[in-house]
Amino acid sequence: MRIGLGTDIHAFADDRPLILGGVTIPYDRGLAGHSDADVLAHALTDALLGAAGLGDIGRHFPDTDPAYKGADSLVLLKEAYRLVRQAGYRLGNADCVIMAQAPKLAPYIDQMSRQLAGALDERPGQVHIKATTTEKLGFVGRQEGIAAQAVVLLTVDSE
Ligand SMILES: Nc1ccn([C@@H]2O[C@H](COP(=O)(O)O)[C@@H](O)[C@H]2O)c(=O)n1
């Protein structure tokens, strides 16, 4: 088995949709980024790449490349996992946490699991997601942005 850790942070921005785990969340602001700024999908992508020893999201999908401007992060996640599978690994499970003071994310968590697992062609039960505030502390608490972390376990693919 191999373990991987991913962390990502994006600042809030006006006039952007808020997309987390492939789900568009109704809110008055979104996140700034070169892609759709799906901070959760990016953290999971980095965890998968890290576990397989394949670097990070910026190495595979640079934010200097116009091809990824406005990119759907689920497409990037899917491509990263294709590389992970090609390297001979398969997802055991992922556990993720979103740090957001607002909005309330609990109603959307199951949908995010389905979206992320769907992009990987794996089962929703393999991608667990949680949300927490930071009790109004720090940049998350001041509602300046959202952070996400993910850990994954990969197994050696026996197929
Ligand atoms: N953006 C968020 C943050 C948290 N939740 C849910 O609320 C619970 C309590 O959060 P605390 O930060 O006060 O511990 C947390 O366990 C989540 O279920 C949420 O839905 N959206």
Ligand SMILES: C[C@@]1(CO)OP(=O)(O)OP(=O)(O)OC[C@H]1O
């Ligand atoms: C996804 C990419 C590429 O569009 O851009 P961003 O949306 O800015 O996201 P980030 O997590 O800062 O880095 C990865 C980038 O390469």
